[in-house]
Amino acid sequence: MTLSKKRALTAYGFLALPLLYFVAVRFAPMLYLTVMSATNWGLFNKKIKFVGIDNFAKIFADPVFLKSFGNTAIYTLVGTPAVIVLGLVFALELDKIRKYQAGFRLIYALPYITPVVAVSWVWRWMFQQPPFGVIDALLVSLGIPAQGFLNDPREALFCVVAVNVWVELGYCVIIFLAGIQTVPPQLVEAARIDGASERKITRRIILPLLRPITLFLVVMEAIQFLRIFTQVYNMSYQAQGGPLDSTKSAALFIYEKAFTNFDMGTAAAASLVLFAVIMVVTLLQLKFFDKKMDY
Amino acid sequence: MKRALIVLAIAATFAVTTFAEDVHIVYWQYFYQSKVDTIDLLIKQFEAKNPGITVEQVTFPYESYNQKLAAAIPAGEGPELVNLYYGWLPLYVKAGYLAELPKDSFGSEYFKKTYYNFVEQSAQFDGKYYAAPTAVRTLALIWNKNLFKQAGLDPNTPPKTLEELQSYAKKLSKYDNQGNLVQAGLAMQPNGQGHCWIREVLFRQFGATPYSANNMKVTYASPEGVSAFKWYTDLIVKDKVGYPNFGTDDVTAFVAQKVAMNIDGSFRIGTLNAVKGLDWGAAELPTYKGVKGNFASYWTHGIVAGTSGKKLDASVKFLKFITSPEAQELWLKNVGELPATPALSAAHKDDPYVSVFLKGLASAHATAYVDEAGQRKILVDAVDQVSLSKKDPGDVLKDAASKEQKLIDDFWK
Numbered sequence: 001m002t003l004s005k006k007r008a009l010t011a012y013g014f015l016a017l018p019l020l021y022f023v024a025v026r027f028a029p030m031l032y033l034t035v036m037s038a039t040n041w042g043l044f045n046k047k048i049k050f051v052g053i054d055n056f057a058k059i060f061a062d063p064v065f066l067k068s069f070g071n072t073a074i075y076t077l078v079g080t081p082a083v084i085v086l087g088l089v090f091a092l093e094l095d096k097i098r099k100y101q102a103g104f105r106l107i108y109a110l111p112y113i114t115p116v117v118a119v120s121w122v123w124r125w126m127f128q129q130p131p132f133g134v135i136d137a138l139l140v141s142l143g144i145p146a147q148g149f150l151n152d153p154r155e156a157l158f159c160v161v162a163v164n165v166w167v168e169l170g171y172c173v174i175i176f177l178a179g180i181q182t183v184p185p186q187l188v189e190a191a192r193i194d195g196a197s198e199r200k201i202t203r204r205i206i207l208p209l210l211r212p213i214t215l216f217l218v219v220m221e222a223i224q225f226l227r228i229f230t231q232v233y234n235m236s237y238q239a240q241g242g243p244l245d246s247t248k249s250a251a252l253f254i255y256e257k258a259f260t261n262f263d264m265g266t267a268a269a270a271s272l273v274l275f276a277v278i279m280v281v282t283l284l285q286l287k288f289f290d291k292k293m294d295y
Numbered sequence: 296m297k298r299a300l301i302v303l304a305i306a307a308t309f310a311v312t313t314f315a316e317d318v319h320i321v322y323w324q325y326f327y328q329s330k331v332d333t334i335d336l337l338i339k340q341f342e343a344k345n346p347g348i349t350v351e352q353v354t355f356p357y358e359s360y361n362q363k364l365a366a367a368i369p370a371g372e373g374p375e376l377v378n379l380y381y382g383w384l385p386l387y388v389k390a391g392y393l394a395e396l397p398k399d400s401f402g403s404e405y406f407k408k409t410y411y412n413f414v415e416q417s418a419q420f421d422g423k424y425y426a427a428p429t430a431v432r433t434l435a436l437i438w439n440k441n442l443f444k445q446a447g448l449d450p451n452t453p454p455k456t457l458e459e460l461q462s463y464a465k466k467l468s469k470y471d472n473q474g475n476l477v478q479a480g481l482a483m484q485p486n487g488q489g490h491c492w493i494r495e496v497l498f499r500q501f502g503a504t505p506y507s508a509n510n511m512k513v514t515y516a517s518p519e520g521v522s523a524f525k526w527y528t529d530l531i532v533k534d535k536v537g538y539p540n541f542g543t544d545d546v547t548a549f550v551a552q553k554v555a556m557n558i559d560g561s562f563r564i565g566t567l568n569a570v571k572g573l574d575w576g577a578a579e580l581p582t583y584k585g586v587k588g589n590f591a592s593y594w595t596h597g598i599v600a601g602t603s604g605k606k607l608d609a610s611v612k613f614l615k616f617i618t619s620p621e622a623q624e625l626w627l628k629n630v631g632e633l634p635a636t637p638a639l640s641a642a643h644k645d646d647p648y649v650s651v652f653l654k655g656l657a658s659a660h661a662t663a664y665v666d667e668a669g670q671r672k673i674l675v676d677a678v679d680q681v682s683l684s685k686k687d688p689g690d691v692l693k694d695a696a697s698k699e700q701k702l703i704d705d706f707w708k
Contacts, residue, residue, distance in 0.1 A: 043365045043390075044365070044387075046390065128542070129475065130473075130476070131471070140475070146473060146475045237486065237540050238486055242676075259365075
């Protein structure tokens with residue numbers, strides 16, 4: 001056996017273990033789920049029958065399923081751009097500060113490292129209506145009418161988005177900041193000597209060089225918003241994604257089907273739909289952003 | 296040598312008794328401090344009376360309790376005895392997860408003699424009994440005496456009719472200068488006990504029948520039902536005396552003394568008595584045109600299907616013990632829920648809190664749920680559609696009835 005073959009074998013040996021793990025805890029359950037989505041599997045059904053595409057027909061006729069997937073689209077389409085743009089702006093500004101930068105970074109990262117359940121509950125209390133909620137108290141003292149927030153079907157979803165943006169912002173700022181700091185300083189200096197304005201440097205040098213990091217964050221944040229669950233579960237009354245299903249996300253719909261109605265077949269079908277959506281969105285993003293870089 | 300032999304003999308006797316006689320059974324319920332403590336106490340008494348049987352209590356948070364049960368029992372990982380809400384029984388019985396209670400100790404005679412009529416009926420499926428409760432609960436009007444005083448009302452005279460309830464609620468509501476409700480006259484919490492109050496009390500008081508006699512048809516969307524529903528939603532929309540989730544929920548807001556009146560269950564007596572500085576009273580639910588009404592419900596104990604041999608015998612013994620008159624008395628004292636045996640109630644007709652909930656039993660109905668969570672959500676959403684989406688109560692109630700009809704049809708399909 002040659003040395004290179006031996007090396008390859010060693011590499012495969014090391015890779016086999018995580019691969020085995022992935023097959024056992026990811027791929028096998030996914031296959032099982034795919035099969036089960038074509039059955040009437042339920043915790044209260046003793047005889048499991050093959051039902052073909054009935055489960056898919058059932059969920060696509062279910063207004064709550066459509067509503068929850070529609071909500072998920074809004075979460076993603078509003079939340080992802082918001083957190084990316086804000087993260088970038090904050091990181092660019094933060095990069096200009098030299099003093100206490102570590103302290104500021106910590107402040108922005110704090111929401112991200114706080115448990116989501118705690119964050120959700122504290123915001124839920126702050127969003128309460130008079131005489132309980134802090135935010136409404138502030139509005140009232142400024143003479144602005146108190147808002148329904150989580151109790152208003154038109155506002156509740158955006159309250160959840162806002163909280164999640166606030167949480168994810170810290171993560172984006174840190175990653176962007178790391179990216180900005182890898183930009184070769186000679187490029188920036190050369191541009192400055194050539195008389196380029198700061199704005200131009202940002203637009204023509206820093207932003208293009210940040211493209212791979214932006215792609216990474218867009219993909220990660222989009223997936224994060226597509227699978228949003230914990231925030232909705234904790235910020236809606238009795239974890240039902242209310243009021244009137246206005247905050248219910250796809251993941252919460254799946255959870256309810258599986259663990260409130262015990263209808264596992266339908267939940268499996270809905271999971272597959274969510275999986276397909278996430279995959280398509282991710283592939284599109286990769287295609288859109290993944291252009292060759294040239295300095 | 297002799298001593299050693301004696302020791303050996305004693306050890307052998309112990310070993311034989313422990314290996315041959317010991318039966319270990321497991322009891323599950325959700326976590327509610329006073330209930331858990333009372334069961335622990337009952338287990339101690341039971342084990343003292345029944346050497347060789349050990350009982351273990353396992354508890355889960357209320358939010359995930361039904362999920363734990365539904366996942367564990369089909370997988371064969373469940374306990375021998377489970378505590379269930381009566382509204383979940385149909386689902387469990389239909390799926391075959393509960394064992395029929397043995398006829399010799401829990402037969403029809405026994406049920407009719409021991410329990411209230413509504414218990415006997417809702418624990419029975421095709422003439423077989425599947426669960427026996429320790430206690431039952433009803434609803435009452437509870438009110439905050441301090442807030443009554445502040446509003447210039449007599450703290451010892453609660454409203455007796457729905458008309459009075461409405462006018463009291465208006466007097467007890469407070470608003471800020473923007474018109475936001477800052478103190479609710481009446482808690483409007485359909486996802487608490489509110490949906491039961493609408494379903495079994497208000498509908499009937501206004502002359503509607505919520506369900507057909509065999510419980511297969513939803514019949515509350517009649518003109519009388521609509522007027523009852525409209526009366527309820529008008530309190531939110533027109534009178535603005537309260538709204539769903541005001542101050543998180545009705546109980547939290549009542550304890551915080553931000554709600555003057557609430558419709559709540561007898562299981563709350565213990566909780567509310569423990570709150571310092573809360574002076575509260577309980578009264579029978581308000582009448583309407585002389586018609587009384589109430590909603591009765593209960594948590595009950597069942598034996599999981601597949602339990603057999605000594606474990607089954609021990610489970611039946613334990614079930615008999617925790618539903619015995621002594622256990623019912625202890626339950627009333629510690630938890631506040633009413634004895635499930637009518638004869639035991641007579642002794643408590645002078646207790647200011649207990650008597651009120653007891654009186655409610657005379658006019659109480661228990662809903663024959665097929666899917667308690669699903670049916671609850673339909674009425675909760677119906678109220679939200681009127682209060683938040685400003686839809687017409689009549690249209691909303693008709694829509695709710697057809698949704699609930701579909702749930703019932705799907706269940707019996």
